[in-house]
Amino acid sequence: MQWPRSPLYLRMALHIGAALTAFIALGAAALASIAAFELRGYIETRQSSLGKEAARVLADGGRPALENWLQTDADIPNDVSIYILNQNSEDILGRKLPVVYENFVRTSVVGADDEEAANFRAVRLAPELIGPDNKSYFFLVLPKGITIWGSSATTLGLITAALLVIASVAWLIARGVGRPIGELQHAVSELAAGHTDARVPASIAARRDELGVLAANFNAMANQLDGLIASREQLMREMSHELRSPLTRLQTAIALASERDKLDPAEQERIDMEIRRMNEVIGEMLRYSSLDVRVTIQRRLLRLNKLLERLAEVEELEASGHGCNIQVNAESNLAVVGDRELLRRGFENILRNAIRFAPDGSSVDITARQEGTFIVIEISDRGPGVASEELEHIFEPYMRAAGTGERSTGTGLGLAIVKRVFERHSGEVSARLREGGGLTIQVKIPAAELT
Structure with missing residues (x-):
């Protein structure tokens, strides 16, 4: 595979690569921040008085009282679901755990005691409640509205971050490519309209990519065209001057000869007519040259x-x-x-x-x-x-x-x-x-x- 050698292609590839890198970094940071915030709230809920209240109810009235408390207590927050699990990872109310949490509960909440050494207990991610009959229950708090992609806040944060990064990079790319093209288009239009002093800004012509080369070539072409037009106009002015000088002398000579009656009247009239015609041609040439777009007219x-x-x-x-x-x-x-x-x-x-x-x-x-x-x-x-x-x-x-x-x-x-x-x-x-x-x-x- 042969990699493109275009500077413009490389510039755009670098911009897109930088955008993807920034998006990944920003997305990861946003996800970590939001997840940490959510997790802290859940941990605080597990360690709050809810867990202690559940333990008190279990101690006073056993499992039936705990089931009643779980179904009727109005102090349980609306944004969480509380599950109390037995040793078999089953909810005491018979509710089914969300599928995404089944493996998590089995390995990190309840665990398999028979696989652990006698002097070792793994860390449990839920408080353990001990009933009057010495049976253990696990107090599990789960956030509501969680999908396999995380909470709605996390998803919204990632989408917002992605849109911000994509919009920023798209603006940078559009500005980096669109502005030089716009300047070049304006200069071409001005030159086509007859303004031979139109040039692309030097900052664009100095770019080290195709747009910069194109701008530099355009400026060189415009300089050459301007020089050719200036040379043509200078030639017309010089030619007019060189023609008028001998014509003036010729008119003077004819006037003197006329006083001495040395010319036939018909010949004199013919000479005068040709002189007038040459003066008219020269005058028209000067008028045509004076109508250049660089000459200001009175409006x-x-x-x-x-x-x-x-x-x-x-x-x-x-x-x-x-x-x-x-x-x-x-x-x-x-x-x-x-x-x-x-x-x-x-x-x-x-x-x-x-x-x-x-x-x-x-x-x-x-x-x-x-x-x-x-x-x-x-x-x-x-x-x-x-x-x-x-x-x-x-x-x-x-x-x-x-x-x-x-x-x-x-x-x-x-x-x-x-x-x-x-x-x-x-x-x-x-x-x-x-x-x-x-x-x-x-x-x-x-x-x-x-x-």
Whole structure:
């Protein structure tokens, strides 16, 4: 047989072994204590005035008087039974002894005198009464309610001790195993939610069993992941800085050249357009990076229906330039707690994306309503939509749906920013194809609790 080498297995085996040892020791101590208490009471009863009273009755009236006393005396305690036995271990009232005491009475109370030497008498565990006719009787006191397992008090004591020990050890085992698992589960959930600083406490990672190894490996993985994310963000910041510096110089050069009439106006416009586009891309990259979960956002109570209505008014000019219009249908008093500028940016990106793909003469529809503890906002267009297999990917950075054609002039980060904005507000964003053609972007964010 090969013994398991698992430290966790050995730890639990030691706990269980210690529990059994403690139970045996405590049970034995409890049994000895209770038994000693009971035995002391019985011995005191045998040595009390009851035995002397029985001897007096026997001396005065013989066996008939003793039998009458045994049946009628009201001073005999209710928790004991008194037997008066003859030399044949028979009760003088003809009562049968409890089975568990028959051998005890035969060997330790009455005994076999013919087996003893003439000058030796064994210790008897019951007083001996001598009648007027010199016949001997044994005054035996037995406790009532005794079974082969002992008295009810003894049994109750053992059960109570067992339950206390088992409950204590079960609590220790559950705490020793459950607490590390709970901490590990919490850290995994935090990491899955985007909190890359989540770690398992060092006290658990230092354990010398499987849970400790797992916790240490998790912390190492989280450290590496945190480092990779930090490196990526640092790269984006550095890249943005390196791009903006030459762009600034290029803008200056173009401005000077324009003053000297050295550039064709069309070329100058083209250069300006590309510079603006590069600046827009860089700005979106910085905004996307700034939405990391470790960056604190400013939260306050605001009316979402007012924000959407104001946004629609601002974007109406752009919509008319694309030959479409914006329709808003929002319930009143839709309150949320969040960062006004971030929420405006998120909805603006969705709305501009819808306007960009909306066909001439169509409308972009904005609806907002409260469903339970969430506010649901939907922005829909009648554009070409996307392939169904691409729906779950349109919120990824730089993902461009097939078939969007020349209208896809964005930076590739607009919907990725949308996803991060609403995730930072404990919400979610999804896309679905609209019946009759087009795309619907749905946003769900928690409603504010107004008192």
